[in-house]
Amino acid sequence: MCGIVAYIGKKEAYPIIVKGLKRLEYRGYDSAGVALLNNGDLNIYKKQGKVANLEEHAADKNRSGHAGIGHTRWATHGAPNDVNAHPHYSEDCNIALIHNGIIENYDAIKQRLVGNGYIFKSETDTEVLTYLVDDIHKNAGVSVAEAVRLALQQVVGAYAIVVISKDNPDQLIAARKSSPLVLGIGKDNDFFLASDATPIVEYTKKVVYMEDEEIAIVDLNEGLKLYSIDEVEKTPYVQELELQLEALEKGGYEHFMLKEIHEQPRSIKDCFRGRLNAEEGWVSLGGIKDYEEKMIKANRIIMIASGTSWHAGLVGEYLFEDLARINVEVEYASEFRYRNPIITENDIVIAISQSGETADTLAALELAKSKGATILGICNVVGSSISRITDAGSYTHAGPEIGVASTKAFTAQVTVLTLMALSLAKRKGTISETKFRTMLSELEAIPQKVQQILDKNEEIKIISEKYQDASNALYLGRGSSFPVALEGALKLKEISYIHAEGYPAAEMKHGPIALIDEEMPVFVIATSGTSYEKVVSNIQEVKARKGKLIAIVTEGDDQVDNIADHTIEIPDTDEHLVPLLATIPFQLLSYHIAVMRECNVDQPRNLAKSVTVE
Ligand code: G6P
Numbered sequence: 001m002c003g004i005v006a007y008i009g010k011k012e013a014y015p016i017i018v019k020g021l022k023r024l025e026y027r028g029y030d031s032a033g034v035a036l037l038n039n040g041d042l043n044i045y046k047k048q049g050k051v052a053n054l055e056e057h058a059a060d061k062n063r064s065g066h067a068g069i070g071h072t073r074w075a076t077h078g079a080p081n082d083v084n085a086h087p088h089y090s091e092d093c094n095i096a097l098i099h100n101g102i103i104e105n106y107d108a109i110k111q112r113l114v115g116n117g118y119i120f121k122s123e124t125d126t127e128v129l130t131y132l133v134d135d136i137h138k139n140a141g142v143s144v145a146e147a148v149r150l151a152l153q154q155v156v157g158a159y160a161i162v163v164i165s166k167d168n169p170d171q172l173i174a175a176r177k178s179s180p181l182v183l184g185i186g187k188d189n190d191f192f193l194a195s196d197a198t199p200i201v202e203y204t205k206k207v208v209y210m211e212d213e214e215i216a217i218v219d220l221n222e223g224l225k226l227y228s229i230d231e232v233e234k235t236p237y238v239q240e241l242e243l244q245l246e247a248l249e250k251g252g253y254e255h256f257m258l259k260e261i262h263e264q265p266r267s268i269k270d271c272f273r274g275r276l277n278a279e280e281g282w283v284s285l286g287g288i289k290d291y292e293e294k295m296i297k298a299n300r301i302i303m304i305a306s307g308t309s310w311h312a313g314l315v316g317e318y319l320f321e322d323l324a325r326i327n328v329e330v331e332y333a334s335e336f337r338y339r340n341p342i343i344t345e346n347d348i349v350i351a352i353s354q355s356g357e358t359a360d361t362l363a364a365l366e367l368a369k370s371k372g373a374t375i376l377g378i379c380n381v382v383g384s385s386i387s388r389i390t391d392a393g394s395y396t397h398a399g400p401e402i403g404v405a406s407t408k409a410f411t412a413q414v415t416v417l418t419l420m421a422l423s424l425a426k427r428k429g430t431i432s433e434t435k436f437r438t439m440l441s442e443l444e445a446i447p448q449k450v451q452q453i454l455d456k457n458e459e460i461k462i463i464s465e466k467y468q469d470a471s472n473a474l475y476l477g478r479g480s481s482f483p484v485a486l487e488g489a490l491k492l493k494e495i496s497y498i499h500a501e502g503y504p505a506a507e508m509k510h511g512p513i514a515l516i517d518e519e520m521p522v523f524v525i526a527t528s529g530t531s532y533e534k535v536v537s538n539i540q541e542v543k544a545r546k547g548k549l550i551a552i553v554t555e556g557d558d559q560v561d562n563i564a565d566h567t568i569e570i571p572d573t574d575e576h577l578v579p580l581l582a583t584i585p586f587q588l589l590s591y592h593i594a595v596m597r598e599c600n601v602d603q604p605r606n607l608a609k610s611v612t613v614e
Contacts, residue, residue, distance in 0.1 A: 009190020356384020
């Protein structure tokens, strides 16, 4: 993970870098650091903890300079402390380097460098790369840029790096492989580099998404030059950013997570805008249209994802199988890739990823591609690595999600999966015209129903108060509400650090029931539909053990209301669409409980939003 930002131009680099690092803190916040070139000096400041700690540390120091690099770290090699913080630099302080990724063969390179007399200060793989560049620069007598290129040829692993050196104060050298890097071309002959476009957007909309094994040299005199790692010059593909600055700010909310929860009526609408028309009775996902026939005829569809996106995949499985009668398997990307999976050319693999950068998901996709499968993507971040390597796909259009715990990205993923399932079902003839049209109207009504649930925020907050001191919680659901239970439990543990487990309601009898006592909150999705009566029986089992029961029910329900300690009503909808509604109260409950426990809601401990390490 880790976030990197760099600037070179006429402006002061420090404020641009620090602001950019704050935008990238979702990628990790174990430590932060900067290196600034100023009148022949390379000033390096680094500090354990958040960017705010770095600011405090650098407050009384020289922060001038028109070229600089900055880093916010999620620790992989070495503890999160000042020494392991980036930038790393050569002993003579000529070269400084920031890195996102993992150098897998760092130990072998390190032993060689120790043999050459290098003494290492940190435990990081990044310092090894820095010394390697320095070693080549000095011993081969080549420029720093050339030394970077030669060093990267020796490296196995993933990297996005930016290098600055006193030798060439007008130049930054950047390169990437498997970790993302965006280059911004400023209006004022200045250049920006960052892990994503958010630190760049307020200065320029002209960007180049760097490709794997590309090296960029930005030079104030010679402009931008792009090369492949084997020295072939390439023409940069300059794109216009669509990102809006307001989308990156809290807009009056106390936390990004709360803002993102409240954005869902809009983000769900944005997701189906132009893709569905209930009145005319059609649904169309332009991005995958040409692949629909193949999807229908495929052996099976494999959905691969991690975290919350995996939960969206599980909802997708119910939708595809029930509506379009297509065989679906949902896999954790990290497990799939190491299992020697049987994949054929008749398989379709769909990667689901908010960031489009999750290392395991990317690697699993590459594996599937190498075996001849068609690979599709459902991503939120436009231009992300997954969206670029897939044959086709559909964006979720949820807008930037900054809170580490995913909320609006999940409902947008489920919306895209619903649209896909409906489109495939229609084409395949597995859905009646009446059912199809009803579902389209129901889907169109979802944003307004989500709003109705959000309007119950105060009621949900009062319920949250009662459970803020819980140490364990159980979430139960059946059918497509089971993944909602998993997602509810994940939200609670991620941000409030309360241990929580999601279970299929009927499976509770096979273990978790042993945990239930009068202290244990049990959250159940008991909305009307096929398994309603069965869930009511499970609820009775919980109450018989004196568990505290919080049930999500359909408006007008009184059966569960008589048994449960609390009920939260959600509007009635088609059973297939319940996940889009039932997940909202769980998001709010977790949010309020975390705030009451004084947890850092947007940046929970040890987590990062974009997991670019395996
Ligand atoms: C991290 C984030 C989760 C996210 C998961 C998968 O764990 O904290 O919110 O669901 O990665 O990320 P992706 O970007 O692939 O959806």
